[in-house]
Amino acid sequence: MATSAEYRLGPNAYPRGWFIVAEASELDKGAIPVSFFGQDFALYRGESGRVVMLDAYCTHMGTHIAASSSAMIVQEHNNLEGDSIRCPYHGWRFTAEGEVDDIPHIQGECPKVKGLKSYPVREVMGCVMVWWDPEGGEPLFEPPYLxxxxxxxxxxxxxxxxxxxxxxxxxxxxxxxxxxxxxxxxxxxxxxxxxxxxxxxxxxxxxxxxxxxxxxxxxxxxxxxxxxxxxxxxxxxxxxxxxxxxxxxxxxxxxxxxxxxxxxxxxxxxxxxxxxxxxxxxxxxxxxxxxxxxxxxxxxxxxxxxxxxxxxxxxxxxxxxxxxxxxxxxxxxxxxxxxxxxxxxxxxxxxxxxxxxxxxxx
Known part of the structure; x- marks a missing residue:
């Protein structure tokens, strides 16, 4: 298993572009964990139909926000609210943009705390495609469509x-x-x-x-x-x-x-x-x-x-x-x-x- 450096491709380990990360039907039963580009992610479809991919680990205590099936909040289907997702450990809510907008039991307004990175997603021809850019940029072109x-x-x-x-x-x-x-x-x-x-x-x-x-x-x-x-x-x-x-x-x-x-x-x-x-x-x-x-x-x-x-x-x-x-x-x-x-x-x-x-x- 040779690395990108061994092929002399450039300074980045993973390429910039659109990639399939799931078949759209895989999201019918809720959020799923996926791993690509040497990282872990949470992938889900919000109530509006929008597909969202966020970095996986809650900024509170490092819980994977999409890897629990036994947490009560997941069993009762309360982890997805609108296009947002709640952490199964303490219920922190992350928007589709990755911002923390609700922390249970907080007195007063929700504090501005570190959120999660959200990635550009397209649902095309039954596939969930994500734009990956090692420099964190926006898409330079669109995925193909027939x-x-x-x-x-x-x-x-x-x-x-x-x-x-x-x-x-x-x-x-x-x-x-x-x-x-x-x-x-x-x-x-x-x-x-x-x-x-x-x-x-x-x-x-x-x-x-x-x-x-x-x-x-x-x-x-x-x-x-x-x-x-x-x-x-x-x-x-x-x-x-x-x-x-x-x-x-x-x-x-x-x-x-x-x-x-x-x-x-x-x-x-x-x-x-x-x-x-x-x-x-x-x-x-x-x-x-x-x-x-x-x-x-x-x-x-x-x-x-x-x-x-x-x-x-x-x-x-x-x-x-x-x-x-x-x-x-x-x-x-x-x-x-x-x-x-x-x-x-x-x-x-x-x-x-x-x-x-x-x-x-x-």
């Missing part, structure tokens, strides 16, 4: 929770430049391949005959920031979107989620459509699991023995480094990288293949 998610003729994903992977996110990102693994690992050798960088977005376009499905596979895949991958995929006549999300838990450890968004056969979703969508997601997970197994058992590649037939690994790693550097250096890195790159032994996608991009990056 309009198909809210259309009545698309089957929404229920995420596969794949647990923790003993691997740094850098090695997951490396796949974006890696045309050569698609044949040996996935049975889908490339017939064309291209990478492109647009500021905080990293794009891969590729296509080839897929042995397992006995048809052509064309994909446009992109990262929005360092932890959220979406892939638009055309298998013959079948279209689907795949999500792969990786969030740092600790240095060299990532938590991973997976899902597929698939169209219905008609104007509305039927049980048959749901069954087909589950089959598509299971098939995509089988393909992804081949990567997952290799990652789980590989040695950290803090240095790549670059061949002239390899894809642009080094450029991809420089792109990844923008999320670890000081904020004032981001624009310079993006300006130097923006553009496209070709893998030497493969042609670029033609106009027909590029049609899959329609509407994705407008």
């Amino acid at each position: 309009p198909e998610w809210d259309k009545s003729n698309w089957v929404q994903w229920e995420l596969d929770h794949l647990g923790q992977l003993p691997l740094h996110g850098q090695e997951i990102i490396d796949n974006m430049a890696d045309a050569s693994h698609l044949g040996p690992t996935h049975g889908a050798p490339c017939e064309w391949f291209e990478n492109e960088w647009r500021d905080h977005i990293y794009i891969q376009r590729q296509g080839g005959f897929h042995v397992l499905y006995d048809c052509m596979l064309t994909t446009t895949t992109w990262y929005t920031g360092p932890g959220l991958l979406l892939s638009k995929q055309q298998f013959g006549d079948v279209l689907t979107y795949e999500l792969i999300a990786n969030t740092p838990v600790a240095e060299g450890v990532s938590q991973v989620w997976h899902g597929c968004l698939s169209p219905a056969a008609g104007d509305s979703v039927t049980e048959a459509d749901k069954a087909t969508a589950k089959e598509i997601q299971a098939g995509a997970l089988t393909a992804f699991s081949a990567d997952f197994e290799i990652w789980k058992h590989k040695k950290a590649a803090t240095r790549v023995m670059q061949m002239n037939s390899d894809g642009p690994f080094m450029k991809g790693r420089k792109w990844f480094g923008q999320f670890y550097c000081e904020k004032e250096k981001i624009a310079e890195i993006q300006q130097a990288l923006n553009g496209t790159a070709q893998t030497s032994y493969l042609p670029l996608p033609d106009a027909k293949a590029r049609e899959l991009d329609a509407g994705l990056f407008d």
Whole structure:
């Protein structure tokens, strides 16, 4: 489990960006404890529907404000008031902004005491996404969104929770430049391949005959920031979107989620459509699991023995480094990288293949 410093990514241990920290349905039964970026947090949905993430430990006596299920205040569902949360130990109340606004038994006004840090949260496509910035700044871009998610003729994903992977996110990102693994690992050798960088977005376009499905596979895949991958995929006549999300838990450890968004056969979703969508997601997970197994058992590649037939690994790693550097250096890195790159032994996608991009990056 190599560290960010060993990959020479920048001064920060964890990258700046949007990350999944839970599936939205996990908050249906109250506040939950979560751990990411080497820290512990409290995550809950307020009565208004707002999702809140705060630092975990009460500033009074260090109690985790979301880790108790047996405290009476939790059992009676009195720990959440409006969009605020009460500590299960002494009942201190923290607002969604992390401020202490009520302390039981205090005589007079509530004193101004140290509160908890609150983090920017978005609920997008059934996922709870949090903006993490080691410098504590506000979001520099928004998380990705697929309009198909809210259309009545698309089957929404229920995420596969794949647990923790003993691997740094850098090695997951490396796949974006890696045309050569698609044949040996996935049975889908490339017939064309291209990478492109647009500021905080990293794009891969590729296509080839897929042995397992006995048809052509064309994909446009992109990262929005360092932890959220979406892939638009055309298998013959079948279209689907795949999500792969990786969030740092600790240095060299990532938590991973997976899902597929698939169209219905008609104007509305039927049980048959749901069954087909589950089959598509299971098939995509089988393909992804081949990567997952290799990652789980590989040695950290803090240095790549670059061949002239390899894809642009080094450029991809420089792109990844923008999320670890000081904020004032981001624009310079993006300006130097923006553009496209070709893998030497493969042609670029033609106009027909590029049609899959329609509407994705407008």
